[in-house]
Amino acid sequence: MASTDQTDQKMSLMQLTAMVVGGMVGAGIFSLPRTFAGATGPFGAVIAWLIAGTGMYMLARVFQSLAERKPELDAGVFAYAKAGFGDYPGFLSAFGYWIGSCIGNVSYWVLIKATLGAFFPIFGDGNTVVAILVASIGIWLFHFMILKGVQQAAFINSVVTVAKVIPILVFVVIMIFAFKADMFRGNFYGGDLTGNLFQQVKATMLVTVFVFIGIEGASVYSRYAKKRSDVGVATITGFIGVTCLMVLVTLTPYAVLHRADIAGMRQPSMAAVLEAVVGHWGAVFVSLGLIVSVLGAYLAWSLICAEVLFAAAKNKDMPKIFATENVNRVPAAALWLTNIVVQLIVISTYWSRDAFALMLNLTSAMSLIPYLFVAAYGFKISKRGESYDTHPEGRQRDLIIALVAVVYTAFMIFAGGTKFILLSAVLYGPGTVLYIWARREQNAKVFAKTGDIVIFAVAIIGALVGVYGLISGLIQI
Template identity: 60%
Template sequence: MSATEASPAAQKLPLTTLTAMVVGSMVGAGVFSLPRNFAQATGVFGAVVAWVIAGAGMLMLAFVFQTLAVRKPELNAGVYAYAKAGFGEYPGFFSAFGYWASACVGNVSYWVLIKSTLGALVPGFGEGNTLAAVAVSIVCVWGFHFMILRGVKEATAINKVVTVAKVIPILLFVLILAITFKSGTFHANLWGDGPLFEQVRATMLVTVFVFLGVEGASVYSRYARRREDVGRATVLGFLGVLALFASVTLLSYAALPKARMEGLRQPSMAGVLESAVGTWGAVLISAGLIVSVLGAYLAWTLMAAEVLFVAAKDDDMPAFLRRENRHGTPAAALVLTSTLITAVLVITLFSDDAFTFTLKLTSALSLVPYLLAAGYAVRLGGTVRQLLVAALAVIYTAFLIFAAGLEFLLLSCVVYAPGTILFAITRREHGRRLFSPAELVLFLVVTAGAVVGVIGLATGFVTI
């Protein structure tokens, strides 16, 4: 549908519909893994602190994206456009490449989670990273690839099914666990092991993963019946999702001892609900997850290819990534996207906990685009409130990079450094010098991090 055709309807979306769009963009596969991921890191008290920090920090980021969308409407090439406007072409390239790579690795986590779910019925799939699981996942990746090539660009009907499939099981999970609440079990799970700061830090990449898509709220401005509804929808939708995620996490502590949750297979929500109501609970969660994840995979694959395609059209990626097929699908960008997804799937064969690895790497790769966007908002200035929100978003994102730890910082460099090849091709196409002095320094730092990361992988200092 063209922008002209969409515009009449675009002015008629009420607050409730906008809020639902915000919720739909954030509720994905990550919520189904929360009980085990949190139990491995902390207890009830640490979980409360973690969600308060994550909620406040991500809300600041949501406000940043909303403000930038209003103040800089001409920067409509995606989240990386803010990095380019604020810090130059090479950081802008890194932001686009990191956002794309984050989406691709996130898609790998979907296949791992699906195969882990099916592993309860098909032992050969294990925890989603056995040879059989990876082989089937790769076949599915390229099956989706060729389906999208045939012009599957609008997935409205699929997304409606997906939204129902993922939200109803989660709401039932919360309702059932609230009814069957075991106060003794909850009290026994109050405290985790070790310093509280380290417990909370261990949850941060998990919270980032489940909130990925928060920046999507800013694109709904043009659909609003009233402009002020966008800010309200952002807050209402975000708070609703935060309440849902926190409820899933905290109520799980009342269903099973922490030690048992730590050992659940993913999706751990299935095991928690099964302990409360029996086998049908696990079936309900598993079925909802598979439909949800397949729909999310389609949406995020399209989004990942679109990031490369739009960046190429703006001369920030090589020209070959602008190629479309006769169905209007960005074919070259889609090939690169499916290729990276396949490569990371193969890497999961060597991971002890493939889902957690891909979850944390997805989050770590997304931090550079988020940090640069927040930094641009600070440089842009504005009212005292706008500056305070932007500064808090920078502080929160910088803390996330610290919380990610050295391992995932080095692994991010291993992904980012080879991506510079695309930057070099782009510069050469336009007959420009490869690096400015500042860009050269950044390249050398990232390359050094990548070398250390590869050596760390070879020696066991860095593990996946």
């Protein structure tokens, strides 16, 4: 009977690709017009997407290579950090990826309520009391649906992925037909924007990371793949398709409206842009598409959050309680903790000035540390020649690809700025309690290496500085 269940749980190439597309096409793509217009013009946007696209493509190739060369490492993201750098870095990677994904899930609820706020003022910008109550109901409805089974949720995600891409494609087609060359030329260098080109591009970096998060969706679910090679194919296919969509959504509005007008629109700005071009039905159409899209992305990310926590516990990097499954083979304890954390963060948005922007940037900052570990591990095994004994071809290519991915992710952390490094530390420092709990369960030494103690000390100091910044008002949220 067990073997039948396992077969039923296996995912096809199409489902794995849908996990990648479903994870990437969420809240971020609907916010791109305003986010980019507030920072730069088409010229800066093209440069930003070239940097982000190249960097993330290299990271996707690292994921693809590691999936093929290290098939024994399931749940991708954190497993590579542990294999390459030890237990505590492995835990930090798992925890950072998990908590960043939880914060990303909160951004979805904020954007849904902000979308409804355009029609029903009681929802405001997504962080009113009513908005928080409605989001809370949604969180637990999804929670109990997912408890019924991963395969059922994956099927729903595949259907939703198709449904949510349609309004985005319609938006792009209408923008192309409404294209005004003179308007595009006038906006090209950003018009009256202050700051040099580097500063303009730097200001867009965290949002590009946010919209690319999900690229590893197939890698996280590698243990469910019918064929291991499907993981890499799904990652690259999903990446190329979604990148083309995001670039078009960013650039085409510059050809129909003035940059300053786009920058002043409420989120989701894609709806506001379409309304300005075709009338009120455009806002309704995109808003409906957004709600479907974001709910689909929320489903995909709820699955990924629970899966990462479950896999980390199975690998003894998290307390063993999170390695338990229910009768539907869903990591129930991991899902419960995930949604409790999401609920608490949703409540905290009540005190935020721009809850969506905060959640977007913090999600990106938390995810960059795990991505850096993945890229560094890819570089490490290529440099050593590890796993290249039987297939030595491509080692030099993999080395260069991994090096570019390392440089890119390190630059992204720098571009995010001190504020988000400190806010990340506020979460990483206390989060180490879960690691200490897990190590105590195993009767193992908490910090096996001197380097682990140094990393922990840096995280605690950063957390203390971050808390002081929040209390004193030096760090605004």
